[in-house]
Amino acid sequence: MIFETGDQAHVTPTSHPYGLRVTGEVDHGNHQRLAGALHGMIREGDQDIRLDLGELAFIDVSGLRVIVAAAARLSPPRRLILDPASPAVRRLLAVTGWDSTPGLLIS
Template sequence: MYDRRPPRSRMTFETDDRARVTLVSHPFGLRITGEIDRGNRHLLAGALTWALLAGSHDIRLDLSGLTFIDVAGMRLIVTAAARLSSDREVILDPISPAVRRVLSLTGWDQAPGLRVCS
């Protein structure tokens, strides 16, 4: 079971040899760095599940340090955005060129509940 309380400060949620997910309390969200693919997608899935349950705020994802994300990983983000109530969003800010490319190729930059910045 995930602790539903927002973190008091930045802390590492989960990490492996290729990716790191860090909780950020203000603005509420996650910083995801490294590479997300089949081998470690569970890190992203777990962190997004926690963020969906942890509060009533928008969820800001800092993806500026993400050097690679496969389509299935991006689908996790889009699906999380779609699961939010209409008064919440998943905000991608900032994002890396790799993320921008996947969003553009899939058309998910216009997905419901998802706001792409910078």
């Protein structure tokens, strides 16, 4: 199953590892698609969630906020693992200070 918006954001669930592959562009116009998918994974699972951002072309602050909020909602020892994450995503998380969010691991 692929969730798609007209703004070229694709969020695809993965089972091995448990998580989501996000491709295209995530921005203010479509970040709710990612938020909904992450919410479902948080509610349904009990393991870490791996977020594959390796083919993500762009993400704005609203998209990053979705990721950080999801990580913060996980009960320990669960984590939201960004693997892979582009250098741009890593930099944005570091600049905002969100790279130290509890429950978030940048691999």
